[in-house]
Amino acid sequence: MPDKIIGFSKLSRDEKISWISRNFLDKSDEFESILNNYLIDDKKIQSLHNSFSENVISNFNLPYSVSPNFLINDKNYCVPLVTEESSVIAALSKSSKFWFERGGFKSKVINSLKNGQIHFMYNGNIKKLKKFIDKNELKLIESTDRITKKMRERGGGINKIKLIDKSGELNSYFQLSIDFITIDSMGANFINSCLEVISKTFEKLIHESDYFNESEKKTRIIMSILSNYTPNCIVEASAECKINELENFDNYSKEEFAIKFKNAFDIAKVDVGRAVTHNKGIMNGIDAVLISTGNDFRAVDAGIHAFASSSGNYKSLSECLIIDNKFKISLKVPISVGTVGGITDLHPMVKLSLKLLGNPSSEDLMKIICSVGLAQNYAAVKSLVTTGIQKGHMKMHLINLLNKNKASKDQIKSAEEYFKNKEINSQSVSEFLNKN
Ligand code: MEV
Secondary structure, eight states: OOOOOSSGGGSOHHHHHHHHHHHHOOGGGOHHHHHHHTSOSSHHHHHHHHHHSSSOOSOOOOOEEEEEEEEETTEEEEEEEEOOOTTHHHHHHHHHHHHHTTTOBEEEEOOOOEEEEEEEEOOSOHHHHHHHHHHHHHHHHHTTHHHHHHHHHTTOEEEEEEEEEOTTTSTTEEEEEEEEEOTTBOOHHHHHHHHHHHHHHHHHHHHHOSSSOHHHHTOEEEEEEEESOOTTSEEEEEEEEEGGGSOOOSSSOHHHHHHHHHHHHHHHHHOHHHHHHHHHHHHHHHHHHHHHTTOOHHHHHHHHHHHHTTTSSOOOSEEEEEETTEEEEEEEEEOOOOSBSGGGGTOHHHHHHHHHTTSOOHHHHHHHHHHHHHHHHHHHHHHHHTTOTHHHHHHHHHHHHHHHTTOOHHHHHHHHHHGGGSOOOHHHHHHHHHHO
C-alpha cells in the first residue's frame, strides 16, 4: 500500500503523474501518453481547463452532439448535447423531427424562484421568534445590500424570508427559508454569500437584543446553504397531435399504439421500479443539455428526483392523455439553471452551446431542457412499446464492440450488414472478426 502523501496538490503535473505511476500503475500502462493525448494543443485553453478544478492532469472527453429540428414555442433550435450513451441522440433526433412536423413543443415557465436555508437551533418561545423575524426581515435583507446591488439592478435579489418551525421533527430545529430571484444566473455563489451574511446578522441581532432571555440568546446557527430542492422553479412542456397523425407501425394500428403508450406512462405513475427507469429516460435528454450548457447537472438531478417524490411516493414525471382523438404528452419539472456566471462565461464549448441556442435567458433554457426531456421520453417509450429498446441500442453497441476489437473500416461495413438480423454480443462479434 502506498504511503499517505502530503502536499500532493503542490506537486507539478509531471511530479503528480510520476507519483501516481509509481504507486498505482504498471510501467506498461502508458499512463502518461494517454493523458497527453487528451491535452489540448492550445496552451491558453488547457490552462483555462486546469483552472476549473484541482489536481488536473488531463481532460476527459465525451461526445458533443447536436439534435436539429427542435421546434419549441414556434422557434427552431439545434440543441447541443453531451452524452456517452449510445442511441440517445439518434432516438432524440427522430423524436424532435416527428414533433416538428406536428407543431413542435409548447413550453412555459411557471415560476423561477431559488431557495436558500439557514438551519438553526433555538430553545424558547416560538411566537416571540416569529415576531422577531417579521420585525427584522428588512434589516436582515439590508445586511446583504452590498452583495445584492448588481442583482437588484437587474431586477433580482431577495424575495422573502420565512421562519419554518421544524421543532416537531427535530428538537429545537428551526429554519430561515429565503427565496431568491437570480435572473439569468443559477445563483449558487450569490445565494450562499447572501445566506452567510444574513446568518451572521441574525446571530448578532439575537445576541444583542434585550428581547430574548439567556436561553433564547444561545441560538446556534448550524449551517447556511442554498437548497437544490426547487419546487418553485418549475417549467412545463407538452406536445400533441391527432391520433391519426401518429406514426405508422408494422404490427399496430395508431389507436393501439396510443393506448399502449398511455398504458406505459400510467404504469410509471404507480410502480416505483418503472418510474425510476421512465424518469431516467427523461434525464438522458435533460442531463445532456445541462452538461453542454455548463450547468450543474447533479443539482438539477437531485431536485428533479425529490420533486418526483413530492407526493410521498416516487412517481414518473410525465403524463400522457388521450382525449377526443387527441394524443398529448407533457412534462413538468423543476429546473434551476443559469446562462451567465459559473463556467458559462468561460468554457469555450459551453459558450458555443449557448450561442447555438441563440444565447437564451435562463427561462428560455429551462423551456429547451424540459422539451428535450419530453422528446427523449417519447422516443424511449415509443421504442419500448413497439420494437423494444434493444434494436436501436444494439446497433450502437455493435459499433462500440467493433471499435473495441480494433475492426477495420471494411470489417465495420460488412459487420453492420451481417448483424442486421443476428444476435450481437462480444463473442459473436469477435467470432465474426476472426472470420472476416
Ligand atoms: C435507457 O437509457 C433509458 C430507457 O431505459 C428509458 C425508459 O425505459 O423509458 C430506455
